[in-house]
Amino acid sequence: MSYFFPGRKNKTENFFTFSELSKKNCVDFPRFFKTFWKKASNYIYTRKEDNILILPPNRIYKINDSGIRTIEFLKGRNSLKKLKFKNEERFFSLINFLKTLMFYYDYENNSKYYGDFPVLETVPFDFNFNRLPVLGEIAVTYRCNNKCLFCYAGCNNSAGSGTAKRLEMVDYSTGDLKKIIKVFKEEAKIPFFSFTGGEPLLRKDLNELISYSVKNGLIVNLVTNGTLATKKCVAGLYKAGLRTAQVSIESAIPEEHDFLTGRKGAFHETLEGIKNLKSGGISVQTNTTINSLNKKSVFNLPDFLYTLGIDTFAMNMYIPSGTGLSREELFISYEEIGSIVDEIKKKAQKLGMTFYWYSPTPYCIYNPISSGLGNKSCAAFDSLISVAPNGDVLPCSSWDESMGNLLNQDFKTIWFSARGDYFRNKHFAPSECSGCQAFIPCQGACPLYWKVKSSTVLNSCKKEVEK
Numbered sequence: 001m002s003y004f005f006p007g008r009k010n011k012t013e014n015f016f017t018f019s020e021l022s023k024k025n026c027v028d029f030p031r032f033f034k035t036f037w038k039k040a041s042n043y044i045y046t047r048k049e050d051n052i053l054i055l056p057p058n059r060i061y062k063i064n065d066s067g068i069r070t071i072e073f074l075k076g077r078n079s080l081k082k083l084k085f086k087n088e089e090r091f092f093s094l095i096n097f098l099k100t101l102m103f104y105y106d107y108e109n110n111s112k113y114y115g116d117f118p119v120l121e122t123v124p125f126d127f128n129f130n131r132l133p134v135l136g137e138i139a140v141t142y143r144c145n146n147k148c149l150f151c152y153a154g155c156n157n158s159a160g161s162g163t164a165k166r167l168e169m170v171d172y173s174t175g176d177l178k179k180i181i182k183v184f185k186e187e188a189k190i191p192f193f194s195f196t197g198g199e200p201l202l203r204k205d206l207n208e209l210i211s212y213s214v215k216n217g218l219i220v221n222l223v224t225n226g227t228l229a230t231k232k233c234v235a236g237l238y239k240a241g242l243r244t245a246q247v248s249i250e251s252a253i254p255e256e257h258d259f260l261t262g263r264k265g266a267f268h269e270t271l272e273g274i275k276n277l278k279s280g281g282i283s284v285q286t287n288t289t290i291n292s293l294n295k296k297s298v299f300n301l302p303d304f305l306y307t308l309g310i311d312t313f314a315m316n317m318y319i320p321s322g323t324g325l326s327r328e329e330l331f332i333s334y335e336e337i338g339s340i341v342d343e344i345k346k347k348a349q350k351l352g353m354t355f356y357w358y359s360p361t362p363y364c365i366y367n368p369i370s371s372g373l374g375n376k377s378c379a380a381f382d383s384l385i386s387v388a389p390n391g392d393v394l395p396c397s398s399w400d401e402s403m404g405n406l407l408n409q410d411f412k413t414i415w416f417s418a419r420g421d422y423f424r425n426k427h428f429a430p431s432e433c434s435g436c437q438a439f440i441p442c443q444g445a446c447p448l449y450w451k452v453k454s455s456t457v458l459n460s461c462k463k464e465v466e467k
Contacts, residue, residue, distance in 0.1 A: 021085060060383070140195055
């Protein structure tokens with residue numbers, strides 16, 4: 001795809017304008033695209049470093065240089081009418097590219113009606129798809145007013161709380177966290193990230209951190225239990241620039257939610273927080289951790305969330321880390337999870353809700369792609385950069401190992417380290433995965449799972465994949 005961008009030193013003789021070719025070919029596309037672009041442009045990103053297109057919610061596609069130039073041109077508040085073309089072929093090449101962009105921006109809904117769009121070229125996936133992270137998260141504190149039974153960091157409401165190496169980790173200063181946010185923007189080159197914890201609303205400077213991020217061109221999300229989201233709090237968050245929040249809810253049964261979160265009354269406080277966030281102009285998505293204690297009641301959640309006015313929700317499975325390591329009764333296996341997730345997806349579809357599944361699973365046991373949930377694999381030190389309250393970069397929030405510290409080390413030194421390559425190249429995968437035809441998309445699932453569960457189960461299911 002090649003056409004003339006105004007401002008370049010091109011000879012413009014014999015060039016046709018976009019308007020001329022649109023009129024000649026009776027193309028009414030510009031009007032539709034203008035409406036789409038007004039809605040979507042702030043959520044579409046390109047990155048030259050690894051030639052990727054990033055679409056919400058954190059989907060990535062390979063894109064060529066011409067595609068990047070086109071999107072950058074449009075994001076510069078330029079009009080299609082300014083483009084000029086040597087011939088009609090290049091004009092229609094642009095139209096097809098923009099139609100494809102519109103299609104994949106809302107792929108989940110569009111694919112239901114049209115199937116896959118034919119303009120894209122399908123290429124085999126490899127481990128070098130992206131060089132830099134696609135999304136980030138900063139745990140701004142490990143303090144929390146809840147005491148979830150499965151908390152990856154063992155959080156509670158005291159300074160320096162946490163498990164293992166996190167025990168003495170106190171909250172770092174506003175200035176230090178701003179330095180990390182600046183690294184996200186300028187070196188990691190991620191377009192959006194989440195403030196997590198612990199409970200981030202316990203930090204009095206959260207609004208300042210949100211405002212700083214937004215002013216630096218980053219889109220931010222808040223991961224919260226919602227219990228502290230008073231009307232006054234939400235008004236401050238909105239004013240600072242927050243527009244989305246993910247609220248944790250573990251059951252539609254009050255007593256079960258309170259038990260799992262370790263605090264009586266948490267359920268009703270969370271519901272009040274959801275109500276306040278929504279009425280305050282902040283879009284709410286919920287997340288639920290499926291475990292053995294809520295695996296039966298979890299089927300009631302879609303209907304319950306629907307009554308709250310929630311149209312998008314997510315789920316993940318219990319990860320054996322942090323506090324959860326000592327709670328064997330929470331464990332749920334890969335063999336169990338597939339049928340649960342599929343049933344939840346069916347319920348969501350019937351209600352017209354959007355459902356996201358987060359957890360990686362061995363594809364020989366449960367394949368999320370064939371279930372229409374997209375590719376799920378371990379994002380540790382690959383598409384995700386996870387940072388602890390003291391600036392330590394972790395493989396993921398659940399893996400308590402410092403890979404380096406952004407407050408005293410260069411980002412690239414940490415990211416492209418030998419240990420980083422270990423995670424990116426999935427050397428943690430069980431030996432049973434060697435030679436499996438599904439390994440490229442699957443990548444061995446969650447390494448923390450295999451720390452507590454034997455991987456020999458993969459021997460039999462791997463044979464089924466190879467048939």
